[in-house]
Amino acid sequence: MSQINTAKLKASNRRAGRKIGGTVAIFLFLLVLGAFMLFPIYLALVMSVKPVEELFIFPPKLYVLRPTLDNYRDLFAAMHRNRVPFSRYVFNSVAVTVSVTVLQVLFASMAAFVLAKCRFPGSRIINSIIVISLLYQSNVIYIMQYIVMAKLHLIDDPLALILPSVASPLGLFLMRQSMAQMPDSMIEAAKVDGAGLFRICWQIVIPNQKPALMTLIIFAFQGAWNIQSGSLVFQEQYKTLTTAASQVAASGMARAGVASAVSVFILVPPVIVFTLAQRHVIETMAHSGIKE
Amino acid sequence: MAKNTAGHRSLWSSIKRSKACYLMLAPFMIFFIIFTVVPVVMSLPMGFTDFDMVQPPKYVGLSNYTTLFLSDRVFIKSIRITLIFAIVTGPVSYVLCFLLAWLINELPPKLRTFFTLIFYIPSMASIYFVWQIIFSGDMNGYLNSLLIRLGVVTSPVQWLTDPKYILKVTIIVQLWISLGAGFLALRAGFQNIDPALYEAGAIEGISTRWQELIYIVIPSMGPQLMFAAVMQIVASFTAGAVAQNLVGFPSTDYSAHTVMTHAYDYGWVRYEMGYASAICMLLFIAMYLLSRLISKALSRYMD
Incomplete structure (x- = not known):
C-alpha cells in the first residue's frame, strides 16, 4: 500500500x-x-x-x-479593573467560540451534504435561498434580528451570543460547492452496501472533504472568536474577551500603543487555529495522498 | 383534476421518501430560519415605509425610491463611487485570489501553509489605525515622512482628507484585506484536486504549468470559482467599512461615500430606516443580477 x-x-x-x-x-x-x-x-x-x-x-x-510590554500590561490591568475577574472573560470566550464552531461545522456539513448530493422536493429553492441570504445585506436585518431575539427573550442572555451564529449560510455554501465535485458513484456504492445517509455523510463524504472542512473550521472559529457582545448582552459577566479588549481600545486610554496591543492579542488565537488546520490538511493529503 | 391529485400524491410520497434528507437538514434550517430568514423577510417590505424605529412603520408606497433617484444627489454620487470601487476592487482581487492560490499551490507543501497565512492574515486583523498612521496627513505619517525625505514632495500630502486621494487610498486598503473567504476557498479547491488528474494530463501531453492550469485546474474548480465570485461581489459592492474607518464618516466631499455608507448614514445616523432599506434593496437587486450573470458564465465548469 x-x-x-x-x-x-x-x-x-x-x-x-x-x-x-x-x-x-x-x-x-x-x-x-x-x-x-x-x-x-x-x-x-x-x-x-x-x-x-x-x-x-x-x-x-x-x-x-x-x-x-507596558502596552500589554496596561491592557490586562484595564481588563482586571472591571467588575468581573479576567478569567470570566476567558471562560465566556472559550464557551462561545467552542460551541459556535462545533455546532456550525456539524450543521453546515450535514445540510451541505444533502443539498449537494440528494434530490428532494425543496432542495433547489433552499439552495437559492442560501445564496440570496449571502447577497442580501441590509442594516435593517439587524433590527429585525434584534426584534426576533427580544421576542425569544434572548436579550442579555449568554445564548444570544451563540444561537444566531450556529447556522452559517456562508459555511454551508462553501461545503456544498466543494461536495458538488464528488463523484456520485462513491455515494451510490455506499448506498448499495446498505449505509444510511447519515453514515455516508460522516464516514465517506466528510473525510474526503478535508480541505473544505478545515477552511470551514477556520471561518467558524474566526467568526465566533470575533463575536461582539455589543447590544445583545449588557452584563459584564457575559462579555467575551474580544469585547472586553475592544472596550479597552475604545475607552479613554486608547493610546495607539494599547490599541495595537489589543489587535495583536485578538489576532493570536485565529492565527494558531489557522496554522493547525492548514497543517492538518497538508499532512492528511500527504499520508492518504491519493483519494480513490 | 385526477391528474392533479396524483401529482400531489407523488410529491407527498417523494417528500416521505426523503425523510432522512429533511432530518439532516433540520438543525441548520431551524436556526437559519429563525435568525436569518425571518429577519430578512421582515425587512423586505421596509423599503416601502417610513420607519424611524420609534413609531410603527408607515406605508408610503414608492416615495422612498422616487426620492432616491429624483432628488438625492448624494445617492447618485454614491452609485458612481460604488461602481468605480467595485469595478476596480472586484475583478482585481478576484484574479489576485485565484492567481495567488495557484502560485502557492506550486510551492512545496511546507511553504504552502506559511504563504497562505501571510496572504490571509490581513483579512483577519482589524488594524485600520495602522493604515491611518501610514497615510497620516502630518509629517509623522510613514508615507509622508518617506516622501519628504526622498524629496518627492515638500509638504505633507493629505492622503485621508484630500478628495483627490481618498478613493485611491481606500481602494488600496480594500485590496489589502480582500484575500479573504474566496481566497481560502480557492486554496481548498486546489488542495482537493485529484493528483491522478495531473498524471493523466502529463500522459496526454500537457507540458507546462499554464496548460495544466487551463486544461485541468480551472475546469475542475467551477464551484469554488462561483463561491469566490459571490464573496467578491458582496465584498466589493457592500464596501463601506474600510472608508468609514479610514477616511472618516462622512468623507470629505463624499469622495468615498459608497451606497452602503449612504444606507448607514440614513439608517444609523438619521434613523430613517425605511429609506435606508430602500437603498439596500436596490443594492441587493444589482448584486443578485450580477451573480446570476457570473453563474451563467461559469456554468460550463459546473456539473
Whole structure:
C-alpha cells in the first residue's frame, strides 16, 4: 500500500513541466508580495511594544529602540479593573467560540451534504435561498434580528451570543460547492452496501472533504472568536474577551500603543487555529495522498 | 383534476421518501430560519415605509425610491463611487485570489501553509489605525515622512482628507484585506484536486504549468470559482467599512461615500430606516443580477 503511494507521489512530483527555476521565481515573487502584505501587521506588532515616547518621534521609526510590554500590561490591568475577574472573560470566550464552531461545522456539513448530493422536493429553492441570504445585506436585518431575539427573550442572555451564529449560510455554501465535485458513484456504492445517509455523510463524504472542512473550521472559529457582545448582552459577566479588549481600545486610554496591543492579542488565537488546520490538511493529503 | 391529485400524491410520497434528507437538514434550517430568514423577510417590505424605529412603520408606497433617484444627489454620487470601487476592487482581487492560490499551490507543501497565512492574515486583523498612521496627513505619517525625505514632495500630502486621494487610498486598503473567504476557498479547491488528474494530463501531453492550469485546474474548480465570485461581489459592492474607518464618516466631499455608507448614514445616523432599506434593496437587486450573470458564465465548469 505504502509502496503504491510513494510511487504515485513521485509521479505527481514529476508533474507537467516543473522546472526548479520556475518554482524559485514563484517563491521570490510571493516573498516580495508577502512582505508588502505583512508590512502593516508588522507595524502593529512594533507599535504594540513601543514605549509612549517612541510613538511620536520624527521621522517615524520602522523598528523599536527600547521594546516594552507596558502596552500589554496596561491592557490586562484595564481588563482586571472591571467588575468581573479576567478569567470570566476567558471562560465566556472559550464557551462561545467552542460551541459556535462545533455546532456550525456539524450543521453546515450535514445540510451541505444533502443539498449537494440528494434530490428532494425543496432542495433547489433552499439552495437559492442560501445564496440570496449571502447577497442580501441590509442594516435593517439587524433590527429585525434584534426584534426576533427580544421576542425569544434572548436579550442579555449568554445564548444570544451563540444561537444566531450556529447556522452559517456562508459555511454551508462553501461545503456544498466543494461536495458538488464528488463523484456520485462513491455515494451510490455506499448506498448499495446498505449505509444510511447519515453514515455516508460522516464516514465517506466528510473525510474526503478535508480541505473544505478545515477552511470551514477556520471561518467558524474566526467568526465566533470575533463575536461582539455589543447590544445583545449588557452584563459584564457575559462579555467575551474580544469585547472586553475592544472596550479597552475604545475607552479613554486608547493610546495607539494599547490599541495595537489589543489587535495583536485578538489576532493570536485565529492565527494558531489557522496554522493547525492548514497543517492538518497538508499532512492528511500527504499520508492518504491519493483519494480513490 | 385526477391528474392533479396524483401529482400531489407523488410529491407527498417523494417528500416521505426523503425523510432522512429533511432530518439532516433540520438543525441548520431551524436556526437559519429563525435568525436569518425571518429577519430578512421582515425587512423586505421596509423599503416601502417610513420607519424611524420609534413609531410603527408607515406605508408610503414608492416615495422612498422616487426620492432616491429624483432628488438625492448624494445617492447618485454614491452609485458612481460604488461602481468605480467595485469595478476596480472586484475583478482585481478576484484574479489576485485565484492567481495567488495557484502560485502557492506550486510551492512545496511546507511553504504552502506559511504563504497562505501571510496572504490571509490581513483579512483577519482589524488594524485600520495602522493604515491611518501610514497615510497620516502630518509629517509623522510613514508615507509622508518617506516622501519628504526622498524629496518627492515638500509638504505633507493629505492622503485621508484630500478628495483627490481618498478613493485611491481606500481602494488600496480594500485590496489589502480582500484575500479573504474566496481566497481560502480557492486554496481548498486546489488542495482537493485529484493528483491522478495531473498524471493523466502529463500522459496526454500537457507540458507546462499554464496548460495544466487551463486544461485541468480551472475546469475542475467551477464551484469554488462561483463561491469566490459571490464573496467578491458582496465584498466589493457592500464596501463601506474600510472608508468609514479610514477616511472618516462622512468623507470629505463624499469622495468615498459608497451606497452602503449612504444606507448607514440614513439608517444609523438619521434613523430613517425605511429609506435606508430602500437603498439596500436596490443594492441587493444589482448584486443578485450580477451573480446570476457570473453563474451563467461559469456554468460550463459546473456539473
